[in-house]
Amino acid sequence: xxxxxxxxxxxxxxxxxxxxxxxxxxxxxxxxxxxxxxxxxxxxxxxxxxxxxxxxxxxxxxxxxxxxxxxxxxxxxxxxxxxxxxxxxxxxxxxxxxxxxxxxxxxxxxxxxxxxxxxxxxxxxxxxxxxxxxxxxxxxxxxxxxxxxxxxxxxxxxxxxxxxxxxxxxxxxxxxxxxxxxxxxxxxxxxxxxxxxxxxxxxxxxxxxxxxxxxxxxxxxxxxxxxxxxxxxxxxxxxxxxxxxxxxxxxxxxxxxxxxxxxxxxxxxxxxxxxxxxxxxxxxxxxxxxxxxxxxxxxxxxxxxxxxxxxxxxxxxxxxxxxxxxxxxxxxxxxxxxxxxxxxxxxxxxxxxxxxxxxxxxxxxxxxxxxxxxxxxxxxxxxxxxxxxxxxxxxxxxxxxxxxxxxxxxxxxxxxxxxxxxxxxxxxxxxxxxxxxxxxxxxxxxxxxxxxxxxxxxxxxxxxxxxxxxxxxxxxxxxxxxxxxxxxxxxxxxxxxxxxxxxxxxxxxxxxxxxxxxxxxxxxxxxxxxxxxxxxxxxxxxxxxxxx
Amino acid sequence: xxxxxxxxxxxxxxxxxxxxxxxxxxxxxxxxxxxxxxxxxxxxxxxxxxxxxxxxxxxxxxxxxxxxxxxxxxxxxxxxxxxxxxxxxxxxxxxxxxxxxxxxxxxxxxxxxxxxxxxxxxxxxxx
Numbered sequence: 151x152x153x154x155x156x157x158x159x160x161x162x163x164x165x166x167x168x169x170x171x172x173x174x175x176x177x178x179x180x181x182x183x184x185x186x187x188x189x190x191x192x193x194x195x196x197x198x199x200x201x202x203x204x205x206x207x208x209x210x211x212x213x214x215x216x217x218x219x220x221x222x223x224x225x226x227x228x229x230x231x232x233x234x235x236x237x238x239x240x241x242x243x244x245x246x247x248x249x250x251x252x253x254x255x256x257x258x259x260x261x262x263x264x265x266x267x268x269x270x271x272x273x274x275x276x277x278x279x280x281x282x283x284x285x286x287x288x289x290x291x292x293x294x295x296x297x298x299x300x301x302x303x304x305x306x307x308x309x310x311x312x313x314x315x316x317x318x319x320x321x322x323x324x325x326x327x328x329x330x331x332x333x334x335x336x337x338x339x340x341x342x343x344x345x346x347x348x349x350x351x352x353x354x355x356x357x358x359x360x361x362x363x364x365x366x367x368x369x370x371x372x373x374x375x376x377x378x379x380x381x382x383x384x385x386x387x388x389x390x391x392x393x394x395x396x397x398x399x400x401x402x403x404x405x406x407x408x409x410x411x412x413x414x415x416x417x418x419x420x421x422x423x424x425x426x427x428x429x430x431x432x433x434x435x436x437x438x439x440x441x442x443x444x445x446x447x448x449x450x451x452x453x454x455x456x457x458x459x460x461x462x463x464x465x466x467x468x469x470x471x472x473x474x475x476x477x478x479x480x481x482x483x484x485x486x487x488x489x490x491x492x493x494x495x496x497x498x499x500x501x502x503x504x505x506x507x508x509x510x511x512x513x514x515x516x517x518x519x520x521x522x523x524x525x526x527x528x529x530x531x532x533x534x535x536x537x538x539x540x541x542x543x544x545x546x547x548x549x550x551x552x553x554x555x556x557x558x559x560x561x562x563x564x565x566x567x568x569x570x571x572x573x574x575x576x577x578x579x580x581x582x583x584x585x586x587x588x589x590x591x592x593x594x595x596x597x598x599x600x601x602x603x604x605x606x607x608x609x610x611x612x613x614x615x616x617x618x619x620x621x622x623x624x625x626x627x628x629x630x631x632x633x634x635x636x637x638x639x640x641x642x643x644x645x646x647x648x649x650x651x652x653x654x655x656x657x658x659x660x661x662x663x664x665x666x667x668x669x670x671x672x673x674x675x676x677x678x679x680x681x682x683x684x685x686x687x688x689x690x691x692x693x694x695x696x697x698x
Numbered sequence: 699x700x701x702x703x704x705x706x707x708x709x710x711x712x713x714x715x716x717x718x719x720x721x722x723x724x725x726x727x728x729x730x731x732x733x734x735x736x737x738x739x740x741x742x743x744x745x746x747x748x749x750x751x752x753x754x755x756x757x758x759x760x761x762x763x764x765x766x767x768x769x770x771x772x773x774x775x776x777x778x779x780x781x782x783x784x785x786x787x788x789x790x791x792x793x794x795x796x797x798x799x800x801x802x803x804x805x806x807x808x809x810x811x812x813x814x815x816x817x818x819x820x821x822x823x824x825x
Contacts, residue, residue: 312809319802
């Protein structure tokens with residue numbers, strides 16, 4: 151097992167080291183960036199597949215102890231040093247990251263941006279995301295969140311227009327305040343418990359720590375009702391809520407998604423907020439566990455109100471948008487609200503074992519499903535922008551006849567957002583609704599079901615324009631995009647629709663649509679993969695899967 | 699309230715660094731929100747982060763604590779080095795963040811000729 155145990159560290163280190171190569175290689179060759187990134191990410195995907203084969207073989211939990219195994223867990227089983235953990239939950243998300251990184255890179259070859267610096271940032275972002283997903287230490291999570299953040303800010307700023315820099319700075323200011331709040335929450339927890347390791351924290355909080363005989367730990371009991379612990383939950387939720395772009399902490403997100411180059415938008419919309427939502431899911435389920443929320447039901451209710459508001463507000467704001475990228479950005483606000491609603495249901499005191507099980511299924515499936523669907527939709531929006539210069543909903547009129555494959559994929563993925571079977575978006579919403587129903591949380595059920603109609607509000611607008619608007623020449627909206635954007639004006643000058651989207655772009659869009667449908671049939675496989683997480687949460691154990 | 703009074707006196711007399719932490723945190727946040735100048739917003743961000751560092755460092759202070767280089771068979775109170783390490787790491791992260799922020803501000807200034815948010819918004823509205 152020693153081979154497998156080194157993999158989590160390799161997955162984090164490889165992209166970060168490789169990120170230095172494109173910049174160094176600039177001295178020799180300016181065009182080498184893509185090849186370096188492709189090689190590194192192909193190896194990364196291979197390693198992830200290897201790790202997944204080990205983890206899913208029998209629901210194992212593979213731990214890598216940084217700094218060697220000698221000092222780790224010396225007596226009584228508390229961790230010294232940082233642990234990287236690959237368990238059935240983190241490996242699923244790591245697999246999503248590896249796949250999306252590789253596929254979006256294929257898209258970037260044609261769509262650009264092409265500088266070596268871009269690929270360095272791209273690899274750094276991949277490494278940071280892997281770290282967020284694999285780490286088992288709360289402070290380490292902060293460091294990786296910030297690595298992800300820095301890479302994202304830089305990538306957003308690579309947009310052509312100066313507005314991109316303004317959007318990136320806004321993102322940086324808000325994102326860093328969020329990360330600092332998270333750090334403060336971690337600090338409160340550390341001051342109270344004396345540990346940063348997620349597993350140890352869960353045990354100290356529950357009062358089941360097996361070490362610290364003769365110290366305060368032995369007679370402390372459960373710490374769930376402590377003011378410091380409750381305050382830390384609030385800070386961590388606010389901090390990660392900023393990163394996951396929950397309403398009303400989402401204000402950085404539409405600008406960043408709109409101004410970033412199309413490739414970057416695909417990548418960050420699919421993965422960056424996903425990593426933050428994953429972190430929140432993991433901390434709530436594994437560290438604080440439903441037992442904390444049973445002690446403080448107010449926290450569970452407040453969290454549900456917070457995420458449910460995000461669903462409604464995000465959908466309504468999305469329906470009001472004219473720019474397609476902004477529309478999808480607000481739709482992400484709604485969908486992360488839905489994912490965290492599921493987390494809120496899973497930990498809610500009203501939820502029995504069945505409700506918790508369904509809600510966890512729903513949260514994890516929708517987390518991955520949203521990444522696939524949003525990547526495909528932003529890629530489709532990017533190909534329309536590159537091919538026909540269409541960036542607003544109005545300018546999509548009649549495009550289904552010009553670009554049938556991309557329009558068809560938008561339809562499939564859009565139905566996925568709405569939650570129409572057999573697209574995977576249905577599966578996630580189905581389980582979330584089932585969870586809410588078994589828990590008997592009627593206001594939540596109403597919102598989850600209404601979210602379907604609300605998604606239809608904006609998806610139907612796009613589909614109606616694409617398929618049923620018979621405008622002869624799609625009007626390219628020049629107001630949103632003045633002549634500063636060279637590709638746009640060039641396309642508009644020679645009458646539009648001459649530039650064909652590259653094969654890679656179409657393949658990515660259609661591939662995302664096919665994957666979204668195919669994975670909609672893989673419900674049983676996915677739920678089996680998540681089962682160890684459900685068992686761990688239900689048993690109140692902080693370790694997901696069996697120890698290798 | 700009578701019960702709380704000794705606690706408040708104790709906090710102000712012996713644990714005033716936590717009070718400073720809260721004040722600096724609020725100041726930094728207010729600066730980010732209220733100042734129209736982008737550079738001042740970044741300074742506010744730094745204040746905000748520094749306040750969090752101050753919290754960690756104050757929490758690690760132990761009366762009569764010794765540095766955690768522990769000889770064999772030593773007795774006495776030793777200080778946990780972890781909060782200091784955390785703050786060091788977080789400072790590095792903060793420096794990197796400030797560098798990126800300032801680089802973005804340079805680009806914004808080149809494009810708009812101003813560091814004030816309201817002026818930039820006017821230029822954008824004219825576009």
